[in-house]
Amino acid sequence: MMQLDSLRVIVVGGAIGGSTTALLLAKAGAHVTLLERIAHPRAVGAGIAIAANGMAVLEGLGLGPALADAPLVRNGRIVDGNGRALLEPMTAMPPVRMLRRATLAAVLLDAIAAEPRIEARFGSEVLAVHPEGRVRVRHAQGETELQADLIIAADGAHSVVRESLDFGARVSEGIAYVRALVPAGLAREEEAWTSAGIFGSFAVDAATYLYASAGTPALQAAVAARDLDAFRQAWSSAYPAAQPLLAALARWDDLLLHRVVQVHCARWSVGRVTLLGDAAHAMAPNLGQGANSAMVDAAILVDALRSFQNVPAALVAYEKRRRPAVTRVATTSSRLGALADATAPRARWLRDRVLMPVLRMLPAKRAVRDVLQEQPEILRRAAALS
Ligand SMILES: Cc1cc2nc3c(=O)[nH]c(=O)nc-3n(C[C@H](O)[C@H](O)[C@H](O)COP(=O)(O)OP(=O)(O)OC[C@H]3O[C@@H](n4cnc5c(N)ncnc54)[C@H](O)[C@@H]3O)c2cc1C
Known part of the structure; x- marks a missing residue:
């Protein structure tokens, strides 16, 4: 078991993935430097669906009450252009909380501001990283180099960290x-x-x-x-x-x-640098699991850091547990996107009249398990323990 209170971690990117990771690490005792290139992060984006997996992580962090007023979607349905139901709500699907992105961002940023173990440096753009844990940063006063035991890159689908080392990344738009x-x-x-x-x-x-x-x-x-x-x-x-x-x-x-960006990496870690969220596995948005998966990554990574003897072993365990689950979700999301966005009349006729009736009959339990990737209760406990 690693003692995280002697671990110095740099988290690159202060959006949903990076903020959640920084909060979990700090709660577990680590010293965190959060580097975010935007100087004054503010209300950006429109809405976001937070599913039971992401919600469990946020609840484990004690942020559930601040989000409790957001509406729950229990009866979402899929219709055609004339409003005819193609797929009625899958009752086995746990409800999803619909939030303004700005609401979630404000809750996370307030929690970061209140956490003494996080040094948040906004307006700090990472230019490059080194596998030994060095980070080159540009800020208003110039450039500096920082050093950490572990660098976690949550800098999004166009990750600079990913580009500066060999993660074997493939990016498609x-x-x-x-x-x-x-x-x-x-x-x-x-x-x-x-x-x-x-x-x-x-x-x-x-x-x-x-x-x-x-x-x-x-x-x-x-x-x-x-x-x-x-x-x-x-x-x-x-x-x-x-x-x-x-x-x-x-x-x-x-x-x-x-524009939808999809990212596949041959490996998630190089030396002391690891990827998380969209930087590792940006996916089609059709299952609403991109940000949720980033939060699951955060909970599992911090759990692995707590449970293993050293950073390299924890990074292996993190990738071993997360990669198959997230690949499954990303593949399904991409297929669902292709199906949902089919516009050719013949393809839509086949989808609506032949495929959807079959889909309606499939057991939903397995699909729900695959989408959520981890049991919410395990995630809630892991996040609360941090
Ligand atoms: C249309 C659409 C709808 C979606 N709907 C949902 C949904 O309902 N539910 C869901 O779970 N997901 C949804 N997603 C996916 C979700 O938006 C992403 O998966 C999620 O935002 C990824 O979070 P992240 O923290 O990994 O990366 P990002 O949100 O991309 O954050 C990266 C952060 O890193 C910072 N950064 C970048 N480069 C640097 C640098 N060099 N130095 C310092 N900082 C840097 C950026 O400023 C940013 O703050 C949707 C996506 C799309 C396109």
């Missing part, structure tokens, strides 16, 4: 999605699989979160021209229910545009 927050009361609590791709709308705390594909030629053209009317028009003909939601947008800049 896919379809673009837009996301937005519009006033409360407009959510349909459904995801529509339509001739223009996916459109979802769910209530979050005091707002409605909407997301939509931007993959068809008409939608791509609207995005390229930043033409909100053309975007509204393309969506309203594919999914009339989108109309009031898109009408609530005042200007193009109310939409956040995000």
Whole structure:
């Protein structure tokens, strides 16, 4: 068993994955330096679905009460463009909490500010890392080099840390999605699989979160021209229910545009440097498991650091436990995305009339276990123990 109170850790990236990791490590006694390139992290992003696995980690950290007001989705369903149900709620699926990203970010940043074992350095951009634990950092005053026993890179899908060492990474880009927050009361609590791709709308705390594909030629053209009317028009003909939601947008800049990035690495650790969250395994968003998986990574990594004799052994155990589970989820999410975003009429007919009735009959228990990757109770206990 390693004593974490003598461990100096640098965490690169202060979003969901990095913040959760820093908090768990500090709770376990380690000295943490958190490096985040954004000087004043603030409310960014639209909404996010936090599933039972991610929620268990947050609850283990004592952050459950601060998030308890966010709506729970129990009856989410998948419909076609005319609102006909393709898949009714899978009752075995545990409810998902829908949050504004800004709410989650504020809760995590407040917890970091209150944790004396975390030295958070905002406005600090990591330029390169060395397998022996050295980190080159640029900040307002110039550049410095830091040294740690362990570097955890949670710097996202375009990770600089990953690029500076040989993790055998493959990065691919896919379809673009837009996301937005519009006033409360407009959510349909459904995801529509339509001739223009996916459109979802769910209530979050005091707002409605909407997301939509931007993959068809008409939608791509609207995005390229930043033409909100053309975007509204393309969506309203594919999914009339989108109309009031898109009408609530005042200007193009109310939409956040995000291209899906998928990352596969041959290895997650090189020397004293390890990857976590999107830096290790960015995935298609269709199962809503990217950020949840980052939090599961954090809980399992800190548990491994506590349970093994030294850092190298803990990193081997972390990757051994996480890689198969997360690969399964990423593969399923990517397949689901391809299915949901199919826009060719014949492919949609086959999906809606042949495949979905079969899917409806499959036992959901195994699928739920695979999506959540770890039992929430184990994650809650691991996070609470840290
Ligand atoms: C359309 C869409 C919808 C999604 N919906 C969901 C959902 O409902 N549920 C879910 O679980 N996931 C969802 N995801 C996935 C989720 O957003 C990501 O998996 C998650 O945000 C990854 O978190 P992270 O902390 O690993 O990385 P990021 O969120 O990318 O954070 C990386 C951090 O590192 C910082 N950074 C980057 N480079 C450096 C550097 N060189 N030095 C210092 N700091 C640096 C960045 O500023 C940032 O703060 C969705 C994704 C998309 C595209």
